[in-house]
Amino acid sequence: MELSLLTLETYSKEKLIAYLNEFINHDFSKVVQLLYRIDVSEAKLKKVLHENPNEDAAHLIADLIMERIAIAKKARDSFSKDDNNTANTENDYPINHDDEGAERL
DSSP states (O other): OOOOHHHHHTSOHHHHHHHHHHHHHHOHHHHHHHHHHTTOOHHHHHHHHHHOTTSOHHHHHHHHHHHHHHHHHHHHHHHHHHHHHHHHHTTTSOOEEOTTOOEEO
């Protein structure tokens, strides 16, 4: 169960559910480790499982993982855009010249 968040992003929901079911049935601690590693709240997991007792646990957990992946991806994209904007802002500020001819921002 040594998957990275980037690897999980490539999984379809069905593949993720099958993957989770395997570990739910054989080694649930690995599911817990995965959720911890990708920062899915334990409280949120417990709440979702408690509120949906008749639902397939793997399906519910897959939804939480996919939600977390979407948040992480959005954050990465945001930082990527911020980095690009920062790189381009150096030339966005006008240069003022004082009476002595020195440049200043």
